[in-house]
Amino acid sequence: MTRTKRKPAGIGTVGSCQAKYFHPKKEVMEALKEDYTKHTINNVLIIGKGMHRINNRELLAYECRLPDINKSITFVSRASSDPLGVLSIHWHLSPITQWWSSKDIGQFNCAPFRLNSVMSYSQFNAIDRAIRYTNHLPPTTFDDKFHDVRQMIDAFNDHYEENYTPSWLNCLDESMNTWLNNHQDCQVDA
Secondary structure, three states: OOOOOEEEOOOOOEEEEEOOEOOOOHHHHHHHOOHHHHOEEEEEEEEEEEEEEEOOEEEEEEEEEEOOOOEEEEEEOOOOOOOOEEEOOOOOOOOHHHHHOOOOOOOOOOOOOOOOOOOOHHHHHHHHHHOOOOOOOOOOOOOOOOHHHHHHHHHHHHHHHHHOOOOOOOOOOOHHHHHOOOOHHHOOOO
16 A cells, blocks of 8 residues: 655655645646645646745745646745645655666666667677776685775776866866866966
8 A cells, every 4th residue: 555645845856736826827827727726736747936925915836747748837826934745755766777668768767878779788788797997806815895986986986186287277087188288288377
């Protein structure tokens, strides 16, 4: 049995929303039929939030997208201190197999494109299992959670120390050093 819980909504949340005020435009009213009179809308995606002036009061409002008709609507929260109530939210990472799915790409199918034309899923799996980021043996005296990537992180930090020259612009992206003419051949004093 699935339990329905009310949780505060954040940007990117998908679920059913309840609002204090909701005055949709005509095309939204036609698409939602009687739902808008109950101030409850199903399957919305929250795309923003902020304070809106309604009836001479500043109220917390959420900008939501309706996936069925691809229109945006604004919900005003019940009170300025209450977050929008979103029912039956669940967060999950999409399975990696969606990158090889034969289904059409949709708003809620998490892979933005398919990798079928690049390589097969079994080939990807074989490569993924074979990749190693270190050639050092794991420590025997303790469990090092970062053992698999520690050598790669050290190499990155060493390379960064050799190639990065701080100057008037703090550039954290090494590829920008050449563009800013701040690489080792042409150093700029801070």
